[in-house]
Amino acid sequence: MKSQQVLAYAAGMAERKSDRTRAAILAAARERFGADGYERATIRAIAADAAIDPAMVIRYYGTKEKLFAAAAEFDLRLPDLRDVPRDQLGEELIRHFLTRWEGDDTLRALLRAAMTHETAADRMRQLFTDQLAPTLRELLVDAPDVRAGLVASQALGLALVRYILQVPPVAGLSHDDAVAWLGPTLTRYLTAPLP
Amino acid sequence: MKSQQVLAYAAGMAERKSDRTRAAILAAARERFGADGYERATIRAIAADAAIDPAMVIRYYGTKEKLFAAAAEFDLRLPDLRDVPRDQLGEELIRHFLTRWEGDDTLRALLRAAMTHETAADRMRQLFTDQLAPTLRELLVDAPDVRAGLVASQALGLALVRYILQVPPVAGLSHDDAVAWLGPTLTRYLTAPLP
DNA sequence: CGCATTTATCAACGCTTGTTGACTTTTACT
DNA sequence: AGTAAAAGTCAACAAGCGTTGATAAATGCG
Known part of the structure; x- marks a missing residue:
């Protein structure tokens, strides 16, 4: 030594x-x-x-x-959601995502690469399977994986339109406005009765 | 000749x-x-x-x-939405997107390429600027572009998770279930009062 | 200092890519 | 049949890529 x-x-x-x-x-x-x-x-x-x-x-x-x-190693660092009131779950989540994404290139790298590279797409699915889905499974009783998938679709759609495509009206949205718009969506995906 | x-x-x-x-x-x-x-x-x-x-x-x-x-030439072929009841706008839109996307590789090509290719990203923004936004502008009075952007974020997020990443719970969703889940989201983006 | 290990440099390889130009075959009209 | 245009083939190019191995410089210990 x-x-x-x-x-x-x-x-x-x-x-x-x-x-x-x-x-x-x-x-x-x-x-x-x-x-x-x-x-x-x-x-x-x-x-x-x-x-x-x-x-x-x-x-x-x-x-x-x-x-x-x-x-492409990335930790979502999801907060403990068990003490959050049910009707504010979405707001809490989307605010967390926004702050987590900015100031760290990793997710953008993953997202960009996942479109053309199988390894990256696998990583992205792992993010879902190993981090988001298990965390939400602790809070939900019925169909937690579908709900987690819906949350992912809106969260990643925001990242896509805001950071990658940079469509002006969405790229220019303040954190508070984004939370106000998307929060209720995620909350509904997590708490609404199954169709 | x-x-x-x-x-x-x-x-x-x-x-x-x-x-x-x-x-x-x-x-x-x-x-x-x-x-x-x-x-x-x-x-x-x-x-x-x-x-x-x-x-x-x-x-x-x-x-x-x-x-x-x-x-990458692509026409969304948005239907005439002026006769659709306001509270069913989202359902109508998401159902149209689902059927339009499947059976045509073009949008997937655009989406995949848009991540790494500036020309493709431009095309994608044009899809928004020239087709989605103007159509919705006819129906909405306040902040139509922001609303259109939110609709795009959820619609593209669905395409991303369902067709590209193929996250199982979302990729396996039936059209009807997808419409039932996402429809109300889009409807809210289009009709809810500004935050 | 002398020396062994770590760290960095350099030029080159084999391969794949988009693109080109010279050439041959097919087509269709007088 | 003869011929000019259209359609297709072939081999090659310059450039860029990931990767390698031989070699040089720097480092820190006895």
């Missing part, structure tokens, strides 16, 4: 020289994947953004596919 | 030999763009689908970009 590692371990932070470049690569990758999608985001461009050699990207992440897998 | 053209003109149909291949290319292009997105849909693959030489594709459409532009 190298002494640097020992010191780092003692100090509570395992910081190597390479960790900074790893992080730089990952940040550049998220940005590029988010802006250009999977195929147009070239390793060469990502490397240029991180001000390093393209070969380094491969050296650290093995392959473009694995780099994307690392860059 | 060639006699074939004269005859064709007299018969009311200008059918050349090339028209069939043109159409075959366009159909194959829509299918491939819809399945793979813009960059992964190669001209070679499209040509193979149409059982034709790749050079023919260029000969007929000039460039991949122009081929896409031709393949």
